[in-house]
Amino acid sequence: MNAKKNMLNKLAIMKFALPLAFLIFVSYQxxxxxxxxxxxxxxxxxxxxxxxxxIVALGFTFGALCSAFSGxxxxxxxxxxxxxxxxxxxxxxxxxxxxxxxxxxxxSAVLNLTLCIGGVVTFYTLxxxxxxxxxEASLVRTSDLPMLCVGFGFxxxxxxxx
Amino acid sequence: MSLRPRAKQQLAAASTGINAYNEDANLDxxxxxxGIEDGMNRKTTMHAIASSNSLSSNSVxxxxxxxAKSVYSSSSSLSDSRKLGFSMDSFIGxxxxxxxxxxxxxxxxxxxxxxxxxxxVSMLVLESTxxxxxxxxxxxCAFGVVVSLILSQVVLSMDDGTAEMKKVSDxxxxxxxxxxxxxxxxxxxxx
Numbered sequence: 001m002n003a004k005k006n007m008l009n010k011l012a013i014m015k016f017a018l019p020l021a022f023l024i025f026v027s028y029q030x031x032x033x034x035x036x037x038x039x040x041x042x043x044x045x046x047x048x049x050x051x052x053x054x055i056v057a058l059g060f061t062f063g064a065l066c067s068a069f070s071g072x073x074x075x076x077x078x079x080x081x082x083x084x085x086x087x088x089x090x091x092x093x094x095x096x097x098x099x100x101x102x103x104x105x106x107x108s109a110v111l112n113l114t115l116c117i118g119g120v121v122t123f124y125t126l127x128x129x130x131x132x133x134x135x136e137a138s139l140v141r142t143s144d145l146p147m148l149c150v151g152f153g154f155x156x157x158x159x160x161x162x
Numbered sequence: 163m164s165l166r167p168r169a170k171q172q173l174a175a176a177s178t179g180i181n182a183y184n185e186d187a188n189l190d191x192x193x194x195x196x197g198i199e200d201g202m203n204r205k206t207t208m209h210a211i212a213s214s215n216s217l218s219s220n221s222v223x224x225x226x227x228x229x230a231k232s233v234y235s236s237s238s239s240l241s242d243s244r245k246l247g248f249s250m251d252s253f254i255g256x257x258x259x260x261x262x263x264x265x266x267x268x269x270x271x272x273x274x275x276x277x278x279x280x281x282x283v284s285m286l287v288l289e290s291t292x293x294x295x296x297x298x299x300x301x302x303c304a305f306g307v308v309v310s311l312i313l314s315q316v317v318l319s320m321d322d323g324t325a326e327m328k329k330v331s332d333x334x335x336x337x338x339x340x341x342x343x344x345x346x347x348x349x350x351x352x353x
Contacts, residue, residue, distance in 0.1 A: 012344065012345060013345060013346060072342060075342060077314050077317060079334065079335055079338035080318060080322070080335065081318075082331065083322050084320040084322050086327065087320065087323040087327065088320060090323075091321070100317060100320060103313050103316055107310050107314045107317065110310040114302075114303050114310065117299060117302070117303060117306075118299070118303040121296065121300075125284070125292075162345075
């Protein structure tokens with residue numbers, strides 16, 4: 001009867017991550033505007049507070065999603081590979097047990113690397129398409145984009161720590 | 163509400179399972195323990211242990227695949243495994259053994275197709291150098307998704323032990339799934 005409420009109740013990590021993303025967005029609003037010395041300021045620093053906070057909060061949410069997905073699947077497989085390693089050691093000896101052990105760990109390693117690289121590259125490309133243009137008047141240069149991707153790592157390590 | 167009695171049942175099953183498995187292990191040591199210390203490096207040891215454990219098969223490969231009861235269906239056919247576009251038997255060789263066709267291969271196939279399409283679209287839309295780099299990276303991500311799915315499939319299609327071992331391992335699985343439910347479903351924390 002309350003399917004929508006159940007949908008909202010899902011993802012306990014999301015309950016922590018979304019208010020934290022909102023707090024990050026709010027905390028950027030108290031940054032002092034220093035558009036006056038626009039001659040030598042860095043490109044990303046010249047963005048408005050609202051846009052900068054939105055970018056970091058978006059990266060935080062995206063990184064939290066990637067980390068939650070990989071963590072769930074890695075633990076799901078690792079909890080099932082224990083008894084399989086035991087069974088392989090009981091039946092077939094060291095070689096098969098070590099191979100099974102290695103395969104169970106390599107799953108989470110490959111998945112983590114894939115999501116890390118894919119997520120960072122997708123977020124970087126999104127920022128690159130949305131913010132950077134070839135004009136001299138564009139605020140953000142390509143060299144400023146890694147500083148904007150810092151929210152991705154923050155979100156991923158937040159979920160990984162939780 | 164219904165978690166508590168189920169957990170008690172699982173714990174009771176775990177304790178009986180541990181006792182049963184200990185007895186089983188003792189029997190195994192008495193039966194085939196001589197072979198373990200005598201010839202650790204001989205193939206006959208494996209056969210001795212296998213026969214002492216009353217396995218149905220002595221060869222290693224059939225012990226991998228014959229008695230596996232897993233989340234994957236056991237309907238195996240090579241033509242379905244070729245749907246991935248390459249034969250894993252010749253690709254990674256001994257690392258990845260012949261595996262079973264299942265729905266998850268179709269998932270891997272469509273994820274791969276989607277990522278490759280994304281890479282080609284990015285190569286067409288964006289400027290050339292960036293598009294080439296994105297094409298390479300998304301193709302690598304597609305390869306990573308396929309390899310991780312196949313690795314999980316290989317691991318999950320292994321034999322997961324005798325009934326006594328399952329009595330020990332199922333409550334551990336239950337606890338792990340309970341942890342994941344609390345962490346990701348979160349009805350017990352704030353809800």
